[in-house]
Amino acid sequence: MADHPRSKGLSSAVCYKDAKAAFRWLEKAFGFEPTFVLLDADGNLAHSEMEYGNSSIMIGNEWSDDHRSPANLGGKNSQTVHVQLGVGENIDAHCETARAAGADIIAAPETQFYGDRTYRAKDPEGHIWTFGVTVEEKTSEEWDAEGGFTTKTRLDD
Template sequence: MAEHRAKGLSSAICYRDSKAAFRWLEAAFGFEPLFVLLDADGNLAHSEMEYGNSTIMIGNEWSDDHRSPANLGGKNTQTVHVQLARGEDIDAHCEAARAAGAEIIAEPETQFYGDRSYRAKDPEGHIWTFGVTVEEKSADQWDAEGGFTTKTRLDD
């Protein structure tokens, strides 16, 4: 169990049934359990999982502002992007997620910027995007292919 965190970001995702979600995320997406905090009644008070160098917090709905899409008509206010390591088989990852019950809302496809990605909904409707770099491209290359202009900062 990690006692101290390095500088970085993590997401906290709310579920109606956080125990089921915790188990499902391990089986479907390969997230690794770090720890769970159980209250005196055995309810999940807080939990954390890791994927690579990232942490995701899984918990229950706990206020009107912290709800599952299952209680919001399926609406999401954020999605989580998960980057697989170079060489990992994203198509197999997608099939494992599908077999575990994920709704695949965008099949694996190679993007103009060189990643192959897919999108899935978990059983409560959270949207997850998974990607893996299959071809390293420069900003000039993806700008030419996608019709964009890449900059470091916005102009004033």
């Protein structure tokens, strides 16, 4: 809700050339829930927020040379956003909804060694989004053996 303090946690802020269009598209394509829109005196989107599960994301316009859309950076991304679906949700159907809305599916749904099924998509301005859902709960020993990794809590000094 827009009228109460946020709880402790992380949120990403994603910049777009056309934040209003992005806001509407993210709801349609990915199922994000609108929670807060702040319009300036001219009706331009000054700030907005959306939720997915217990997480939120801020959607806004480019506002400085350091806050740009990939559409103005030759398609380059310096980060991606990972969205975890709830256990039992159909990630293949989620992917098809995104595709139908115009997402560029850059990695089709595939089950990973650690037990999640994931896909990656680019939105119309080139932001990369990864979606995942746990389809098989595995221990770190199991995914280490399958993937050839060593799982730890911390890096050694």
